[in-house]
Amino acid sequence: MQMKTIAVIASCDTKLKELTYIKKFIENAGHRVLVIDISIGIEEPQGFDIPREDVIAASGHHWENVKNLSKGELMELAVSGITKLIPELYAQGKFDAVFSMGGVQNTSVAVSGMKQLPIGVPKVMLSTVASGNRTFEPLVGTRDIVLIPSIADLAGVNTITRTVMENAASCVIGMVNNAGKPLGNSDGVVVGTTLMGITNDGVCSAINHLTSKGIETIGFHSTGVGGRAMEELAAGGTINAVMDLTIHEITSEYFGGGFSYGAPDRLTMLCRLGIPLLVSPGGLDFVDYPLDNMPKDIDKRKYIRHNAQLAHIKILKHEGIDVAKITAERLNQSKSEVTLLIPTNGFRKNTRPGEPLYDKEVDDAIIETLIENIYNDNVIVKYVDANLNEESFGIAAANEMIEILKRFGKLDANFDI
Amino acid sequence: MQMKTIAVIASCDTKLKELTYIKKFIENAGHRVLVIDISIGIEEPQGFDIPREDVIAASGHHWENVKNLSKGELMELAVSGITKLIPELYAQGKFDAVFSMGGVQNTSVAVSGMKQLPIGVPKVMLSTVASGNRTFEPLVGTRDIVLIPSIADLAGVNTITRTVMENAASCVIGMVNNAGKPLGNSDGVVVGTTLMGITNDGVCSAINHLTSKGIETIGFHSTGVGGRAMEELAAGGTINAVMDLTIHEITSEYFGGGFSYGAPDRLTMLCRLGIPLLVSPGGLDFVDYPLDNMPKDIDKRKYIRHNAQLAHIKILKHEGIDVAKITAERLNQSKSEVTLLIPTNGFRKNTRPGEPLYDKEVDDAIIETLIENIYNDNVIVKYVDANLNEESFGIAAANEMIEILKRFGKLDANFDI
Structure with a gap:
């Protein structure tokens, strides 16, 4: 089994516990994790592979210049940044699959990036908003994003979140181990x-x-x-x-x-x-x-x-x-x-x-x-x-x-x- | 890695090619497949683990007595049957995880069964209807059903269906290998x-x-x-x-x-x-x-x-x-x-x-x-x-x-x- 790199898109301020748990789980299964920080809060997460400064920079802005904008405005910049950054990192061979988990805001940002990847590249979104009267379109668009309802709020590691997080991470692990080949140009008609x-x-x-x-x-x-x-x-x-x-x-x-x-x-x-x-x-x-x-x-x-x-x-x-x-x-x-x-x-x-x-x-x-x-x-x-x-x-x-x-x-x- | 049994819910008449492909893929990954036939057409699929007669029987009817009903009526019986049969088979230890793929009708029937299983039991639905302006509720209800948009019509094994089918099957394989533990009663508060x-x-x-x-x-x-x-x-x-x-x-x-x-x-x-x-x-x-x-x-x-x-x-x-x-x-x-x-x-x-x-x-x-x-x-x-x-x-x-x-x-x- 070949070691692969799984990009994990997470808010490294509010979701640090959950991120740490998932990272260890994926590493225990024999793969590398590339953490992409999409936090926009006032705390200053440090030491992650792709810091939030890089995400905002991909949107054409410097974090220091925009960090006092409203939450809504910062989210728009994060969406714009991740939309450019994810396909760039993928093209550079920085990861083989992408995983994310979170609530409505985290989901919006993460799927904006996933939608830029070719069909076949493993993409897993564990989300609090993949249920009820919401529609699929904003979450998947035209892509094969694996959607998993989180059942409970993704806050902390508890009886339920542990179960759904382990299953969700196992989906991306299963895909990089057994399939996960991106669609490319076809030779025949x-x-x-x-x-x-x-x-x-x-x-x-x-x-x-x-x-x-x-x-x-x-x-x-x-x-x-x-x-x-x-x-x-x-x-x-x-x-x-x-x-x-x-x-x-x-x-x-x-x-x-x-x-x-x-x-x-x-x-x-x-x-x-x-x-x-x-x-x-x-x-x-x-x-x-x-x-x-x-x-x-x-x-x-x-x-x-x-x-x-x-x-x-x-x-x-x-x-x-x-x-x-x-x-x-x-x-x-x-x-x-x-x-x-x-x-x-x-x-x-x-x-x-x-x-x-x-x-x-x-x-x-x-x-x-x-x-x-x-x-x-x-x-x-x-x-x-x-x-x-x-x-x-x-x-x-x-x-x-x-x-x-x-x-x-x-x-x-x-x-x- | 322990060998597990994955139930595959499929219409064994119209989707035989796709079923055969998925069965082999899962078996190659070291697991058993339990095929549950939910076909309701005039062809008579034979030799599957759980024949459609058993599905209809679980709804309280004999296939021979109802087989000439309209497609809509037969679908209702299949929904009713699978809703009872899936939790029964699971309780009997007949499978550890469930997988299905198909269009609107197959999806309706399959998720009716999946919704009866505890959270944590791996459930994967590769579906033509997990996209666009449809809502999540009818597909997932209150359960952690892994939903995967099929992108293309699931008819035959081609460049696109092969890719999404392999990824979807790899999700269920990943879960039975690495996680997939059902929630039960809690000891503590x-x-x-x-x-x-x-x-x-x-x-x-x-x-x-x-x-x-x-x-x-x-x-x-x-x-x-x-x-x-x-x-x-x-x-x-x-x-x-x-x-x-x-x-x-x-x-x-x-x-x-x-x-x-x-x-x-x-x-x-x-x-x-x-x-x-x-x-x-x-x-x-x-x-x-x-x-x-x-x-x-x-x-x-x-x-x-x-x-x-x-x-x-x-x-x-x-x-x-x-x-x-x-x-x-x-x-x-x-x-x-x-x-x-x-x-x-x-x-x-x-x-x-x-x-x-x-x-x-x-x-x-x-x-x-x-x-x-x-x-x-x-x-x-x-x-x-x-x-x-x-x-x-x-x-x-x-x-x-x-x-x-x-x-x-x-x-x-x-x-x-």
């Missing part, structure tokens, strides 16, 4: 694609078709996180071709809310990457809102109850025109060929004639607006006479993707579709 | 107490005072989870004395919503346990609501912005009377002595004269209603002339707790306060 429940059948047909041909294809749930995660992985080179079949997050962004809100600027970066890219307007025609917090004009809208919490709401014609314009503008930024594959019989489940979210006027307006507003010759528009959630659409999309990969030289010209 | 940001100063004074006397005291955040977690640990014997200084969750329950909603029937079980118990009405005078989803009559109410997301809203007089009645009713169920310690100058931060949530009429109504409605002679009422969030209140509460522990014979009669 790795296709990313997007789906959600209401495009699942169509997209899974596409995935299965590509996979059956030996083309690795990875699905992401485009419900506010997955689309963003896929784009980041494409920018980083882990994913090197994209079949973006569910761009619903663009509609959520336009509405400024709803369950799938949280993935801004979808498509923009993708279109600039110059990688093999196929786009379809999956889910562009609806928004999802909690049943207890619906848009004010819900009475004028067509909607269905998707589950016990959520409604799926068909957008109105003028909104369809708006989101189609936004989509066209983003496609127009393409630096190399992009295929826009349009299903002519609905962009999701439940939108065929006779189904509850069928609205031909809205769907046609989206298609017409897309066509009218695309002026970049790199964008190739094609149609499939199907609903996006049908198997026939999925297979058509997969075959189209194979042709694109051939044109990009990623597959042999004789590759059999 | 272990005091549980409740706090939140707005009672933090007072309660921490109490904790520090008790801790300085060598009395182990553990804080729980009563924001919809902690109060419930503490009561469960008291019922289980890990905590054997309680200083319940923040019962704000009673007000959230009365309102039927808000950030701290989710801990029903607070105090009821505690009062019946017959353990040393001190209660104070901390935070009983307000509710917390998201700024974007405030009560409809917010214009008539006194409130402050607590942070970027939440408002703290003083309740009205008639509401104060209602929550005080509810509290009194619960205290009246006490089987042995309970001390109600009332601070006469406000139940939380910002409620002293001149402070933004000061409202003497409401606070007095709460105190008067409490007194008028307590008829059980087991309830001893005492007053402290302070605000609950002040150090002097905390020390008074701690000293009162010491006297209670003495009367219960948990501390020597000569113990020095």
